[in-house]
Amino acid sequence: MAGEPQDDCLFCKIVGGHIPATIVRETETTVAFRDINPQAPTHILVIPKVHHPDAASLAAAEPGIAADILREAGQVAEGEKLDSYRIVFNTGTGAGQTVWHAHAHVLGGRGMEWPPG
Numbered sequence: 881m882a883g884e885p886q887d888d889c890l891f892c893k894i895v896g897g898h899i900p901a902t903i904v905r906e907t908e909t910t911v912a913f914r915d916i917n918p919q920a921p922t923h924i925l926v927i928p929k930v931h932h933p934d935a936a937s938l939a940a941a942e943p944g945i946a947a948d949i950l951r952e953a954g955q956v957a958e959g960e961k962l963d964s965y966r967i968v969f970n971t972g973t974g975a976g977q978t979v980w981h982a983h984a985h986v987l988g989g990r991g992m993e994w995p996p997g
């Protein structure tokens with residue numbers, strides 16, 4: 881069923897505490913933890929506790945939780961004292977998505993190119 885934990889999902893395992901992660905914030909609906917392969921001095925992932933395969937599916941099914949992700953991304957940036965940062969939702973293989981559980985990347989602490997590569 882949509883939203884239920886998936887046995888084969890890495891981020892559901894992090895939510896469940898079955899795989900360790902460096903958690904920086906947690907709310908009733910979200911978890912924020914440091915990316916294992918950081919692409920910037922600050923690189924934190926904000927994920928919903930419920931399983932949806934990408935950000936658009938999450939927003940369609942549970943818009944309140946999608947809003948929670950954005951609010952938490954801002955809180956993460958504030959906690960990291962970032963005045964400039966980027967929130968990224970890679971969606972689809974061609975855009976670099978590798979984990980099929982919705983997540984926002986919060987990246988900061990260095991200059992960023994626009995448009996991105």
Ligand code: 5GP
Nearest residue numbers: 890901913914915916917970976977978979
């Ligand atoms: P995507 O490529 O799907 O947009 O982002 C997935 C992110 O998850 C990548 O940046 C990758 O480094 C990160 N990641 C993959 N496996 C793990 C893990 O086991 N722990 C943590 N903390 N991050 C992970």
Ligand code: ZN
Nearest residue numbers: 889892931981
């Ligand atoms: Zn999942």
